[in-house]
Amino acid sequence: MSSSAAENASKKITLRSSDGEVFEVEEAVAIESQTIKHMIEDDCADNVIPLPNVTGKILSKVIEYCKRHVDAAASASAAKADDKLASASVTDDDLKAFDADFVKVDQATLFDLILAANYLNIKGLLDLTCQTVADMIKGKTPEEIERHSTSRMTSLLKRKRKSEERTNGLLSRTATKIMKFSVLSSSIGGI
Amino acid sequence: MGSQEIPFSDMGSDQESTLSDDMVFEILTRLKSLETLDACKLVCKGWEEMIYESSFMHLFCRRSRMLSGFFIQDIVDNKFFSMFAAIDGSTSSDVSIARLPDNMKILASCNHGILCCAKRSGKNYRYYVCKPTTQQLQPLPNPKLRYETVSVAVMVLGSDPFRYKIVRISRQGVKEPMKEYYTYRCEIFDSKTWRWREVERIKVRYSELIIDSVTANNVVYWLTNEGNIIAFHEADELLYKFSLPEK
Numbered sequence: 001m002s003s004s005a006a007e008n009a010s011k012k013i014t015l016r017s018s019d020g021e022v023f024e025v026e027e028a029v030a031i032e033s034q035t036i037k038h039m040i041e042d043d044c045a046d047n048v049i050p051l052p053n054v055t056g057k058i059l060s061k062v063i064e065y066c067k068r069h070v071d072a073a074a075s076a077s078a079a080k081a082d083d084k085l086a087s088a089s090v091t092d093d094d095l096k097a098f099d100a101d102f103v104k105v106d107q108a109t110l111f112d113l114i115l116a117a118n119y120l121n122i123k124g125l126l127d128l129t130c131q132t133v134a135d136m137i138k139g140k141t142p143e144e145i146e147r148h149s150t151s152r153m154t155s156l157l158k159r160k161r162k163s164e165e166r167t168n169g170l171l172s173r174t175a176t177k178i179m180k181f182s183v184l185s186s187s188i189g190g191i
Numbered sequence: 192m193g194s195q196e197i198p199f200s201d202m203g204s205d206q207e208s209t210l211s212d213d214m215v216f217e218i219l220t221r222l223k224s225l226e227t228l229d230a231c232k233l234v235c236k237g238w239e240e241m242i243y244e245s246s247f248m249h250l251f252c253r254r255s256r257m258l259s260g261f262f263i264q265d266i267v268d269n270k271f272f273s274m275f276a277a278i279d280g281s282t283s284s285d286v287s288i289a290r291l292p293d294n295m296k297i298l299a300s301c302n303h304g305i306l307c308c309a310k311r312s313g314k315n316y317r318y319y320v321c322k323p324t325t326q327q328l329q330p331l332p333n334p335k336l337r338y339e340t341v342s343v344a345v346m347v348l349g350s351d352p353f354r355y356k357i358v359r360i361s362r363q364g365v366k367e368p369m370k371e372y373y374t375y376r377c378e379i380f381d382s383k384t385w386r387w388r389e390v391e392r393i394k395v396r397y398s399e400l401i402i403d404s405v406t407a408n409n410v411v412y413w414l415t416n417e418g419n420i421i422a423f424h425e426a427d428e429l430l431y432k433f434s435l436p437e438k
Contacts, residue, residue, distance in 0.1 A: 114214055126217065134221035142233035179297060181275070182225060182259035183304030183324050 013040070014048045015063075021056030022048070025063055032066035034121035053119045058112045061102075065125050068098055103132040216241060220250040225257075225302050229407065249279040258288070258324070262306070264297050271296040275323070289326040295319070298340070299357070301406060303347035307357050320345075320355070320382075331357075334378050334387050338363050341375060342404050344411040346425060355382045358411050358423050360401070363392075372396055377423065377430060391430045393421065 013030040015023045030049075031037040039049055051059060072095045079091070103110060110129060117125035137145055210218075219242065222228055228251070232239045241247055252259050260277040273295075275288040291297070291308065296316075299307040304324060309316040318331040338361035348354045357380040362373050372394040380387045401421070403414040409425040414435075422431045 111210060114210065114218075118211075118214060118217075130214070130217045131221050133218045134223075137218075137222060137231065138224065138227050140227070140230065142230050145230060146234045177264040177297070179262045179264065179300035179306075180260075180302065181262050181300040181304075181306070181323075182257055182302040183322075185256040185258060 015059065016048050016050045017054055017056040017059045018052050019056050021059065023056075023059060023063055025067070026070075029063065029066045029070050032070060032122055032124075033062075034123075036120065051120070054116045055112070058109070058116050061105075061109075061113065062116050062120065062122070062125065065102060066122065069095070069124060099128055103128060212241070216247065216250075220247060220254055222251070223255045225259075226408070245278075252279055259302075262297055262300055270294040273297055288323045291321065291323065292328070295321075298343035299345040299406075301345050301347055303350070303355075305345060305347065305355060307343055307345040316340075318357075320357075331380060332385065332387060334359050334361070334380070335389065336361050336363075336376050336378055338376060342401055342413060344404060344406050344423075346406055346409050346411070348409065348425070353382070356380065356425060359387075360413070360421075375421075379428060390428045393430050393432065395421075 011027040012024050013027050013036070015025065015030065015036070017023070027040070031040065036049060054062070072091050076091050103113075105113070110132065113125065114129045114133070117129055215238070219228070219231055219238070222231070228242060232242050248259065251257070258277060260275055262273050262275050264271060264273040266272070271294050273291055291306075292310070295308045295310050297306050297308045298318075304322055306321045306323065307318070308321050309318050311317075315333065315337075318333055320329045320331060321327065336359075341360040341362050343360075344358045346356055346358075348356060359378045359380070361376050361378070363376055364370075364373060373396075375393045375395050376389060377391050377393070378387050378389050395415075396417075399415045399417045399419065401413045402416050405412050405414075411423040411425075413421040415421065418435045420433055420435060422433075423429075424431065
């Protein structure tokens with residue numbers, strides 16, 4: 001399956017969203033999604049790849065993300081080849097800024113992006129969106145978290161209690177003492 | 192941040208697909224602090240169960256680069272002996288827990304990397320603060336009160352500058368036929384002032400014993416065998432006593 005970047009760049013893939021919107025993208029961008037990549041490799045894709053789990057609105061954002069990251073990777077490797085380390089790091093900062101802006105969306109869109117990144121198996125996007133939600137939860141009280149994340153994240157309410165993942169009640173009194181202890185690896189300073 | 196919050200009633204996207212358990216797992220394992228994780232345990236039962244799964248803590252510790260586990264202390268050949276067991280069953284490559292000096296008794300531990308311990312020196316105990324990951328051992332001035340130690344707790348108040356407080360409960364006096372109570376004395380060591388200072392005292396009936404303790408959010412809770420809680424609030428340095436709710 002070896003094809004040069006130039007060949008891949010010219011090959012187009014057509015994606016169709018759940019609401020019928022059609023997007024034409026370069027193969028290099030499309031295969032940022034492992035799901036789509038496998039579909040192409042397994043020859044399941046004819047002319048159009050249907051994505052019934054993703055709306056047009058979300059798919060266009062996902063494509064924007066993939067395109068931007070593919071472009072950044074391409075210019076980074078080009079800069080490396082020319083030994084231009086300085087310009088490679090500028091691309092890195094630009095990309096970070098893009099990512100930060102990319103997730104400045106309303107919560108519904110953010111959750112939809114998480115679902116899409118998971119379905120399409122795009123690791124970078126999944127990392128970015130999940131980390132964003134985790135950072136939003138940080139420092140909040142339980143009430144604030146519940147109010148903020150709403151029913152979409154607390155569907156686990158209905159789960160039946162699994163038996164004895166942890167012990168209940170006091171441990172029996174013996175000479176042995178067990179004490180909880182944690183430390184952040186980054187905190188190597190002195191006491 | 193205000194534009195990001197949607198009130199529950201307005202959550203009207205036509206695709207009301209819920210985040211799967213896997214996705215919630217992916218999100219919560221990316222939290223970086225134990226305090227936030229504790230808050231998440233209280234959001235709903237489903238989250239609480241998920242967080243207590245061993246697979247969760249493994250991934251959480253790896254992602255937050257945190258070493259978490261338990262010190263297990265026992266007495267072997269009349270000497271105190273302790274071991275550390277990491278929660279993910281292995282030692283992180285970043286840091287390792289050094290063995291404590293011989294016969295060092297761990298009095299209290301916490302989730303911010305330090306232990307309060309003591310070593311016998313003649314008739315008395317010498318107090319130390321220990322950071323196992325860097326093998327640092329800092330001797331402390333001894334507590335003012337020489338009564339029998341009932342319980343010790345340590346809490347870290349800040350990391351930059353590093354500041355901690357140690358709370359020590361000791362029991363005054365011997366049981367006398369006419370009296371019904373022991374007086375429990377409470378002292379605080381503040382790393383900022385480098386001194387011990389007595390705060391309140393509390394009367395506890397003879398029959399009532401402290402059987403367990405836990406520290407959370409800068410409050411130390413002691414559980415007694417009669418179903419009462421004695422709580423020490425770092426903020427106002429006061430002791431509170433109340434009973435557990437009826438089951």
